[in-house]
Amino acid sequence: MTVAFTPLTGALRALAIDAVQKANSGHPGMPLGMAEIAEVLWRRHLRHNPANPHWPDRDRFVLSNGHGSMLLYALLHLTGYDVSIDDLKNFRQFGSKTPGHPEVDHTPGIETTTGPLGQGIANAVGLAIAEKVLAAEFNRPGHEIVDHSTYVFLGDGCLMEGVSHEACSLAGTLGLGKLIVFYDDNGISIDGHVEGWFTDDTPGRFAAYGWQVIPAVNGHDAEAIERALLAARAEKNKPTLICCKTVIGMGSPNKAGTHDVHGAPLGDAEIAAVRDAIGWPYAPFEIPDDVYADWNGRPRGAVFESNWNTRFAAYSAAFPELAAEFTRRMAGQLPAHWSADSAQALAAVVAKADNIATRKASQNAIAALAPLLPELIGGSADLAGSNLTLWKQAKGVTHDAGGNYLYYGVREFGMTAIANGLALHGGLIPFTATFLVFSDYARNAIRMAALMKKRQIMVYTHDSIGLGEDGPTHQPVEHVASMRLIPNVDVWRPADATETMVAWIAGIERATGPSILALSRQNLPTVTTAVDTATIARGGYVLADCEAPQAVLIATGSEVKLALDTQAALAAEGVRVRVVSMPCTSVFDRQDAGWRATVLPAGIPRLAIEAGIADFWWKYVGLDGAVVGMTRFGESAPAGRLFEFFGFTVAAVAERVKSLL
Secondary structure, three states, rough: OOOOOOOHHHHHHHHHHHHHHOOOOOHHHHHHOHHHHHHHHHHHHHHOOOOOOOOOOEEEEEEHHHHHHHHHHHHHHHHHHOOOOOHHHHOOOOOOOOOOOOOOOOOOHHHHOOOOOOOHHHHHHHHHHHHHHHHHHEEOEOOOOOOOEEEEEEEHHHOOOOHHHHHHHHHHHOOOOOOEEEEOOEEEEEEEHHHHHOOOOOHHHHHHHEEEEEEEHHHHHHHHHHHHHHHHHOOOOOOOOEEEEEEOOOOOOOOOOOHHHHHOOOOOOHHHHHHHHHHOOOOOOOOOHHHHHHHHOOHHHHHHHHHHHHHHHHHHOHHHHHHHHHHHHOOOOOOOOOOHHHHHHHHHHHHHOOOEEHHHHHHHHHHHHHHOOEEEEEEEOOHHHHOOOOOOOOOOOOOOOOEEEOOOOOHHHHHHHHHHHHHHOOOOEEEEEEEEHHHHHHHHHHHHHHHHOOOOEEEEEEOOOOOOOOOOOOOOHHHHHHHOOOOOOOOEEOOHHHHHHHHHHHHOOOOOEEEEEOOOOOOOOOOOOOOOOHOOOOEEEEEEEOOOOOOOEEEEOOOHHHHHHHHHHHOOOOOEEEEEEOHHHHHHHHHHHHHHHHHOOOOOEEEEEEEHHHHHHHHHHHOOEEEEEEEEOOOOOHHHHHHHHHHHHHHHOOOOOOOOH
């Protein structure tokens, strides 16, 4: 396969190989192989403004094969984003704008953090769904203020990952016509030629999903790429996969087409050979002025944004309330009356004091809060009737219509990664749902939400051995503890309806990361009738006290009532204990030292109670304390029998307290 090397693609190739060589680390093969595709998309089609990376109606670009990050950094630099040549020289160095894989909110122009293969395309599906939903809500005849495309680069690795199947299948069902994906079909992964482990009929697979597929495009022929892009943009009712046959490392005379060029610097001798092959006689990191001028995207970007501003001004005049609402939501601001209205909704829950499962309390919270928050968009992985995520005003997103609810099907990983894309787009606050035990399927997308500091509320029901007869396959004994270990995730395990509503409000108001709600299947009694809700919002608080306590019981969720009953039983024996409810350990940990010391005073023995793995709680009880928890998987039996068998009874907990004293 031959290619007509040009100064435009030469700049991309040279910057990529120079930065990788200087860092002595990185992936030069993909930037060399996708340079022509990048040039056609970024210079001829992508609607963006380097002077304003957050312009609302910009096209979104996702580098799902994020290991090829130097291609994206070179594009950002050349088109005029705030990414300097010195930033490129600092590729993969501490504190630089150019880390090893693209990171959103770290480098201007990056739409999502990519690197874990397959998640970028799933994020892009979320971005395209967000465009569809917001367009349906805000556009009016003659006033299309939401009208942009989502473009994706991906490779063989992304397509091997199961999450790409989950997300792309749903994208076809929903008819996301503004999603256009370029498949870098180079036949190489780190281990070598992929025909030994990846022989899928990729065009057939995507056609079966309901995509438009444009096969056998020469990924080094700019005009062939252009024709494919025009055909993709003309299709309004299906997402498009453009299959680009490329040579990894194109331009490298001795390494192109091999896995040797995939993930290691080329070396000085091969870099010199590349320069000669592509006709690039310049020193490392040197770009001629005329090449900069040809790449500069700021003039076109200014026109794109100016034209949109003119259209939005006309829209504002015709529909002032809609325009104000769109502006608010894209700015990430909650409604003006949110604080007062949510407080009123919380007060109603406190007054009602329902003795219900916290999954039902969560559904009640959604029903109360969704009308106050039009940007809320929910969804469940095929378990809406069990997770209790539907509410009266929920409207499913379909191929032909927008809405505020997504039926994700059995796609936990895809669901969570797609919802990350919804959050990344702006204008929407997503929540997702499944059984807590199936959060394992979504684990890396949970981690990415935390890493990106994006707001997503994850509703996980059936939170312990309390779900009973479904047995150990469905009893999530280790999940709450393990998710508490993920940085920047707030895990709430509420004890009753009031704590559940507090958790929902906290998750909505937390704009800097995801929140997890671990909710019970079984009914729970109201335990917070005498507690100020602002106190609950501190994550850990004294629920029931006594004079001069001899021990402290710490509990969460369904075990809070057990702690209260144990307190009463011990009091009858003359043993004084304090009960602390700790619905969210990370929120409690962020409180000032004085508050934490007041709740958990030094010098008093502590015992933690939770129907999950015990090991997490030693950080709170200390070596002199004790934990009543799980040390093994559960069993299949009615919930009451399981709690008895595993020692979650008043008698067993009381004996543990007395042993501490």
